[in-house]
Amino acid sequence: MRWVLPLGMSIYCISGLITLLRGKSFEGRPWRAEKFIVESWFSSLIGALISTTWAIASWLSADGAERLHFPVILVMGALATAYCVASIRAAAAMHLLIDIVPIAALLLIFGSTLDRAAAVSLALAGMFQWRMINMHHQQVVELLLLQRKNHTLALTDPLTGLLNRRALLDFAEALGDDDGPSRLLLIDIDRFKAVNDTHGHDVGDSVLQEIAQIIDAHAGNNVSAARLGGEEFALLGTREALPCSTAEVLLDEIRAATMPHGERVTVSIGIAEGTLEDDPAWRNLYRRADDALYEAKRRGRDQSCQADELEISYRSALPRGESPAGPLSPRPA
Numbered sequence: 001m002r003w004v005l006p007l008g009m010s011i012y013c014i015s016g017l018i019t020l021l022r023g024k025s026f027e028g029r030p031w032r033a034e035k036f037i038v039e040s041w042f043s044s045l046i047g048a049l050i051s052t053t054w055a056i057a058s059w060l061s062a063d064g065a066e067r068l069h070f071p072v073i074l075v076m077g078a079l080a081t082a083y084c085v086a087s088i089r090a091a092a093a094m095h096l097l098i099d100i101v102p103i104a105a106l107l108l109i110f111g112s113t114l115d116r117a118a119a120v121s122l123a124l125a126g127m128f129q130w131r132m133i134n135m136h137h138q139q140v141v142e143l144l145l146l147q148r149k150n151h152t153l154a155l156t157d158p159l160t161g162l163l164n165r166r167a168l169l170d171f172a173e174a175l176g177d178d179d180g181p182s183r184l185l186l187i188d189i190d191r192f193k194a195v196n197d198t199h200g201h202d203v204g205d206s207v208l209q210e211i212a213q214i215i216d217a218h219a220g221n222n223v224s225a226a227r228l229g230g231e232e233f234a235l236l237g238t239r240e241a242l243p244c245s246t247a248e249v250l251l252d253e254i255r256a257a258t259m260p261h262g263e264r265v266t267v268s269i270g271i272a273e274g275t276l277e278d279d280p281a282w283r284n285l286y287r288r289a290d291d292a293l294y295e296a297k298r299r300g301r302d303q304s305c306q307a308d309e310l311e312i313s314y315r316s317a318l319p320r321g322e323s324p325a326g327p328l329s330p331r332p333a
Contacts, residue, residue: 005054009047016043041091044081048098051077055103067111068118071103075122079129086133087140093130100126157227159205160212168226168236169282175222176276181239183273185247186289187215189231190266190301199261206260211267214253218246239273247271247304255302268296272307 055074059067078099082092100122107119155167163171175182189195189211196204208231215233219225223237235242247269259265270293274285288307296305 005050005057009050009054012047012050037088040085041088041094044085044091045094045098047081048078048095052099052102055099056106059103059106064112068115071107071118071122074099074103075125079125082129082133086136089133089137092133096126096130157212160209160216160227162212162216162233163224163226165226165228168224168228168234171224171226172236172276172282175236175238176278176281178238179275179277181273182276182285183237183239183242183244183271184285184289185235185242185250186228186270186286186293187233187235187250187267188269188293188297190268190297192231195261195263195265203261207265210257210259211254211265214257215250218242218250244271244306251302251304266302268293268301269304270294270296270307271304 051074055070058070062070078095081099082095085091085095104119104123107115107122111119155163155170157164172182189207192204192207195207208227212225212227212233215235216225218235221237222241223235226234226236228234235246250269251267254265254267257265270289270291272285272289272292274281274288276282276285288311292305292307292310295310296303299305
């Protein structure tokens, strides 16, 4: 028993080491990480049972002068193993319980005075290790929460809570992977400078937040809402999830909304659609929506304009054979 179990344990550890050396990629595969955690848990528990069985059998059969060596060896290994699996708290707890409780109970009940003193020391060491594992786990959780918060702040507009430009670009890249057509709505508040000049920037910020809530209500289901800067917002999504009629709905909702300064606010909207297979495609889609937005401004604001219709009317007005160059609409002041 004293030699067969250690030999079996050695073989078991070598096989586990070979499995680890094969390498596992968990990035983008949470199911694989979860499976690995469960397998590691059961594997470590099997090791704990083998170790405890060996230590108890060796302690019972050993001479008096050698008996105490085996519990100490067992518990030292248990403390080290529990720390190694500290990220899986349940596995660490089971290790400490399986490796320490049975041998400590034997020492207390059937051992000498020295054995009892050792049992108390080993139990205290186990409790101290458990406390350290809990502290380590709490620190890891706090670090992950902080990392998540920083990631959210990096991708979120702090005033409105919408995505920022960087996050919208990430979403555009994800849409481009689907190879389907996408639609972009650029939304700009009409005469917003007058709101700030007349009522102050605090009221202006409140107006931005109110309009952001209205726009955000149309996000979700392959559609993202973002604040691009200043008084400019965007809705980006697949063509099916973001129909052109959304623009007219937004115009009506914003006209009817009660604003913090008690006055009506309107917006102008430019609409464009196209594929997003690469960065030039995104830039082209944005430019076309921007041209349509400023055409809506030029026509009197409080309306939408589609890039396709604008381009058709612009080309029809050109002399035959001439190609358009530059923005399709002059930028109103």
